[in-house]
Amino acid sequence: MPKVLCIDSSSRSATSVTRQLTEAFMARFKSSNPTAEIVHRDLIADGISFVTDASISTLYTPSEQRTPAMAALYEQVSVYADELVAADLIVLGAPMYNFTVPAALKAYIDMIVFPGKTFAYDGGAPVAMLAGQNKKIIVFTASGGNYDELPYKAYDFLEPYLRAIFAFIGITDIEFVKVQGHDQAAVQAETEKAMAKIENLVAQLVAQPVAV
Numbered sequence: 378m379p380k381v382l383c384i385d386s387s388s389r390s391a392t393s394v395t396r397q398l399t400e401a402f403m404a405r406f407k408s409s410n411p412t413a414e415i416v417h418r419d420l421i422a423d424g425i426s427f428v429t430d431a432s433i434s435t436l437y438t439p440s441e442q443r444t445p446a447m448a449a450l451y452e453q454v455s456v457y458a459d460e461l462v463a464a465d466l467i468v469l470g471a472p473m474y475n476f477t478v479p480a481a482l483k484a485y486i487d488m489i490v491f492p493g494k495t496f497a498y499d500g501g502a503p504v505a506m507l508a509g510q511n512k513k514i515i516v517f518t519a520s521g522g523n524y525d526e527l528p529y530k531a532y533d534f535l536e537p538y539l540r541a542i543f544a545f546i547g548i549t550d551i552e553f554v555k556v557q558g559h560d561q562a563a564v565q566a567e568t569e570k571a572m573a574k575i576e577n578l579v580a581q582l583v584a585q586p587v588a589v
């Protein structure tokens with residue numbers, strides 16, 4: 378039974394392109410995988426906070442040395458990483474804000490790149506703890522500009538960043554579905570193309586399931 382984690386990070390709600398895409402993907406995926414276990418994380422509705430002095434010291438304190446307050450905080454800050462560790466498929470809505478991911482998604486990344494759960498250091502070298510687990514990420518992204526070609530491609534700090542940070546914790550199977558465009562007609566045409574890609578992606582996942 379595949380476990381799917383769907384994450385939304387757009388500050389817009391009804392008019393959000395990425396939310397429209399993650400919702401369409403999840404609806405289509407659920408109809409093909411009725412037994413899938415699904416967790417939905419809306420980082421904006423959650424009011425995700427930044428890492429704090431206390432949360433950082435807790436993460437880097439060995440479990441046997443944690444105070445009761447630290448132990449309680451550890452449980453609290455582990456939630457996002459535990460959900461990621463459990464998931465086979467991650468569906469991520471990631472709008473482009475100022476050439477990269479929104480602050481809410483960056484705050485989320487600061488919580489899932491988690492020592493001892495998703496990465497570790499072995500003799501000074503980083504170990505990607507989620508490597509070899511066949512996890513897959515599908516990123517639905519939207520931007521006003523088009524970043525496919527130079528010179529604008531050089532301003533895209535979203536796709537290279539997400540590829541790098543997820544590779545750092547061991548997830549390298551990442552697929553991007555992009556809606557790029559500003560005016561309504563362009564957004565509509567691109568969204569229709571993205572919806573067709575959703576059909577293909579779900580068909581591929583049915584043919585080659587993410588979980589065994």
Ligand SMILES: Cc1cc2nc3c(=O)[nH]c(=O)nc-3n(C[C@H](O)[C@H](O)[C@H](O)COP(=O)(O)O)c2cc1C
Binds near residue numbers: 520
């Ligand atoms: C705060 C903010 C920053 C943005 N920065 C960029 C940007 O750097 N480059 C770009 O092409 N579009 C930018 N946009 C446009 C969004 O990427 C576009 O509206 C996209 O549809 C947002 O995804 P959403 O519809 O899911 O919210 C920005 C929008 C907002 C609200």
